[in-house]
Amino acid sequence: MKENTNTVKPEEKRAEVRKVLDRYYSVEFKLKETGNLYHFKLRDISSNSLGILVNEDSAVLEYLKVNDTLKMKYYPPEASGSAEFLKTKIIHITKKDGESFKGHFLIGLSIIEKRTLDNNTSPIR
Secondary structure (H helix, E strand, O other), X not given: OOOOOOOOOOOOOXXXXXXXXXXXXXXXXXXXXXXXXXXXXXXXXXXXXXXXXXXXXXXXXXXXOOOOEEEEEEEOOOOOOOOEEEEEEEEEEXXXXXXXXXXXXXXXXXXXXXXXXXXXXXXXX
């Protein structure tokens, strides 16, 4: 039997997500509609994305929509590190029905601009 040696491996994106989660622990953003500041722990939600877990009763859900782009402040795991503002897109909002996350929504995030944004700029919308 001949072995297939021309197998094309799909691009591995997991390593990129892992690097983001090693570099950042949490994310913070301000909604211009409310002026409220929100802070969430980052989560490794799939093989190629990261996200935040939001309680279904949180007012933030009224204002976030798929494809929204926001300036988010990413905090490192250590308090001594400096936070960075990165342009981030919401890629999905999924209600979780499993026991461990019941009553929550998982919001998938994608960093779309890797360079640090000026922290004096207003929220992107």
